[in-house]
Amino acid sequence: MTTTAPERAALPPLGRVCLTRAGVELKEFFRQRESVVFTLVFPVILLLGLGAVLDYDLGAGVDFPQYFMAGVITAGIVGASLQNMAIHIAGERSDGTLKSLRGTPMPASAYFAGKVVQVLAVAVATIALLVLVGVLVYGIDLPSGTDWLTFAWVSVLGAAACTLLGIVVSTLARNGRSASATVTPIALVIEFVSGVFMPFDQVPGWLQDVAAVFPVKWLAQGLRSVFLPDALAAREPAGSWELGTVALVLGLWCVAGLVLCAVTFRWQDREG
Amino acid sequence: MVVGRWGIPSVAAGGGVDALLPTGRGHCVLVQKDSLLPTTRTLAAGPGSEPDPDAAISVRGLVKRYGDRAAVDGLDLDIRRGEIFALLGPNGAGKTTTVEVLEGYRKRDGGDVRVLGVDPARGGRRWRAQLGIVLQSGAGDSQLSVRELLKARASYYAEPRDPDEVMELVGLTAEAGARGRTLSGGQRRRLDVALGIVGRPRLLFLDEPTTGFDPEARRQFWALIRSLRDLGTTMLLTTHYLDEAEALADRVGVLARGQLAEVAVPAALGGRGTAPAVVSWTEDGVRRSAETATPTAFVRELAARFPGEVPDLTVARPTLEDVYLKMIGQVPEGGGTAAAVGRRGAERSQGVSS
Ligand SMILES: Nc1ncnc2c1ncn2[C@@H]1O[C@H](COP(=O)(O)OP(=O)(O)OP(=O)(O)O)[C@@H](O)[C@H]1O
Numbered sequence: 363m364t365t366t367a368p369e370r371a372a373l374p375p376l377g378r379v380c381l382t383r384a385g386v387e388l389k390e391f392f393r394q395r396e397s398v399v400f401t402l403v404f405p406v407i408l409l410l411g412l413g414a415v416l417d418y419d420l421g422a423g424v425d426f427p428q429y430f431m432a433g434v435i436t437a438g439i440v441g442a443s444l445q446n447m448a449i450h451i452a453g454e455r456s457d458g459t460l461k462s463l464r465g466t467p468m469p470a471s472a473y474f475a476g477k478v479v480q481v482l483a484v485a486v487a488t489i490a491l492l493v494l495v496g497v498l499v500y501g502i503d504l505p506s507g508t509d510w511l512t513f514a515w516v517s518v519l520g521a522a523a524c525t526l527l528g529i530v531v532s533t534l535a536r537n538g539r540s541a542s543a544t545v546t547p548i549a550l551v552i553e554f555v556s557g558v559f560m561p562f563d564q565v566p567g568w569l570q571d572v573a574a575v576f577p578v579k580w581l582a583q584g585l586r587s588v589f590l591p592d593a594l595a596a597r598e599p600a601g602s603w604e605l606g607t608v609a610l611v612l613g614l615w616c617v618a619g620l621v622l623c624a625v626t627f628r629w630q631d632r633e634g
Numbered sequence: 635m636v637v638g639r640w641g642i643p644s645v646a647a648g649g650g651v652d653a654l655l656p657t658g659r660g661h662c663v664l665v666q667k668d669s670l671l672p673t674t675r676t677l678a679a680g681p682g683s684e685p686d687p688d689a690a691i692s693v694r695g696l697v698k699r700y701g702d703r704a705a706v707d708g709l710d711l712d713i714r715r716g717e718i719f720a721l722l723g724p725n726g727a728g729k730t731t732t733v734e735v736l737e738g739y740r741k742r743d744g745g746d747v748r749v750l751g752v753d754p755a756r757g758g759r760r761w762r763a764q765l766g767i768v769l770q771s772g773a774g775d776s777q778l779s780v781r782e783l784l785k786a787r788a789s790y791y792a793e794p795r796d797p798d799e800v801m802e803l804v805g806l807t808a809e810a811g812a813r814g815r816t817l818s819g820g821q822r823r824r825l826d827v828a829l830g831i832v833g834r835p836r837l838l839f840l841d842e843p844t845t846g847f848d849p850e851a852r853r854q855f856w857a858l859i860r861s862l863r864d865l866g867t868t869m870l871l872t873t874h875y876l877d878e879a880e881a882l883a884d885r886v887g888v889l890a891r892g893q894l895a896e897v898a899v900p901a902a903l904g905g906r907g908t909a910p911a912v913v914s915w916t917e918d919g920v921r922r923s924a925e926t927a928t929p930t931a932f933v934r935e936l937a938a939r940f941p942g943e944v945p946d947l948t949v950a951r952p953t954l955e956d957v958y959l960k961m962i963g964q965v966p967e968g969g970g971t972a973a974a975v976g977r978r979g980a981e982r983s984q985g986v987s988s
């Protein structure tokens with residue numbers, strides 16, 4: 363072949379492109395008032411609202427706000443990861459942002475790295491806000507000792523599974539509009555049956571089994587082990603916190619999510 | 635008196651215009667617009683031949699179907715390195731489909747395609763780094779400012795242009811700090827163009843880039859395209875503005891019903907370069923016009939008939955728009971090859987119609 367393309371300088375290293383994408387994703391999220399209010403403030407309103415209305419004793423000296431911390435943090439993590447990814451990626455796909463990016467030499471991995479940074483930042487901000495409000499308004503007991511470690515790995519693993527699931531769901535949605543209309547109600551239903559808004563043992567048995575398929579139930583259960591005294595483990599379905607199973611199920615969801623993402627991800631709405 | 639106006643007098647032309655562009659399918663000699671260009675009419679290389687590895691873009695027998703309808707149906711095309719090629723065609727002709735196959739966005743159903751020597755269906759990161767793409771559908775919404783968007787985009791490339799310089803080139807300097815989604819329609823389109831060129835592409839795709847541009851912005855865009863050409867950038871442009879194609883393109887191709895009806899330099903499309911001129915004037919209060927291959931002699935003759943100025947004299951040749959409209963109206967069902975509008979008996983046209 364006689365094509366003698368002039369030698370071009372090397373493309374920028376992956377790390378630098380990831381940094382750019384992280385900056386872009388943080389600005390995109392925090393400059394959009396609706397997403398900030400919806401994702402960050404909504405769980406706080408939920409905590410203050412339900413905390414003010416529901417006021418019963420769960421035994422072992424645990425009041426509703428203390429019990430609800432695990433649930434509302436779960437809702438916060440799901441909002442920052444699953445709902446955020448599903449709605450915004452579907453939007454970016456519909457408005458042509460993804461298609462435009464696809465026409466550049468930006469590696470796909472840098473795009474996803476940017477999203478991961480965004481989810482982490484939003485999730486950490488949400489959790490910090492909720493814990494702060496919980497302590498200041500309801501005087502909840504903070505986790506102690508190794509509970510912090512459990513808090514960290516359960517949150518990270520749960521956020522990872524929900525992020526991947528959110529990316530898959532964004533692809534299932536027909537377009538950005540339908541994603542924002544359907545994802546939140548579905549997430550609320552799953553959260554409801556996963557015992558986010560009420561004690562899990564009050565959820566009917568067959569619904570508990572349905573919930574056990576999804577990662578949200580395991581995320582909430584792991585977080586309950588952080589915020590509740592071990593005496594309350596007896597009220598869990600297995601009579602214990604099942605942290606091993608929590609890790610296993612969330613890990614499996616990460617693997618399944620990753621595979622589904624790789625197989626289904628599209629950079630534009632479906633061709634006719 | 636208006637002499638040498640390159641347009642057909644609209645009202646006066648009346649029935650005369652139809653006679654101007656005969657329907658014959660004769661071949662014609664092309665007039666050169668640019669000395670680098672070949673003098674023969676080129677309908678790309680014929681089907682069956684191998685794609686040209688040296689061409690910036692080489693397409694053989696491209697087919698793209700939606701359902702059982704073929705949007706592109708056996709397209710052959712070669713675009714040389716450094717060339718500006720304009721793809722014309724009515725809405726739904728298959729321009730965007732063709733361009734997006736070349737960009738690697740759509741899968742083709744048949745044919746052979748090489749873009750910078752690479753099959754777009756298998757183009758990787760290094761390949762994309764050499765392309766600039768301005769999509770018909772734009773680059774999406776954003777909360778980032780114009781400058782931030784350009785800086786981010788530039789960071790994906792090896793040797794990007796300076797974002798500030800690019801903003802200057804497309805006339806967005808005053809909007810540098812404005813968020814993407816607050817821009818007006820035309821400003822957004824300028825941003826799309828800016829994003830397309832910031833990576834210093836060797837091959838630039840422009841799918842209706844000037845939609846929504848005000849006249850001044852369009853002229854500024856033309857200047858930008860010419861300076862990119864001077865830097866050796868190859869460009870594939872689609873447009874519905876024929877003046878734009880004529881001003882910018884080295885060659886134009888007319889796409890109709892999924893096939894190229896003709897490829898030619900703008901001045902020669904549809905036999906324009908050799909089509910008879912139309913001389914019009916007013917005589918005894920009646921508007922008259924005549925087709926002639928020798929307008930100078932005709933006008934001299936005419937001048938002798940009148941004591942002073944010939945009333946309302948114009949001499950016109952078919953515009954690109956005239957031949958284009960003829961051409962897309964004429965392609966027979968199911969496509970076909972060159973619907974070249976040839977010249978028909980130039981000397982016959984001494985007849986006068988009113
Ligand atoms: N994703 C799709 N699914 C189904 N049909 C499609 C799709 N995209 C294009 N078409 C059809 O293919 C044909 C060519 O469309 P295309 O967008 O390529 O036209 P175009 O020449 O770019 O038109 P315009 O000047 O309006 O931009 C049209 O009839 C269109 O309806």
Ligand SMILES: [Mg+2]
Nearest residue numbers: 729730731770
């Ligand atoms: Mg189009």
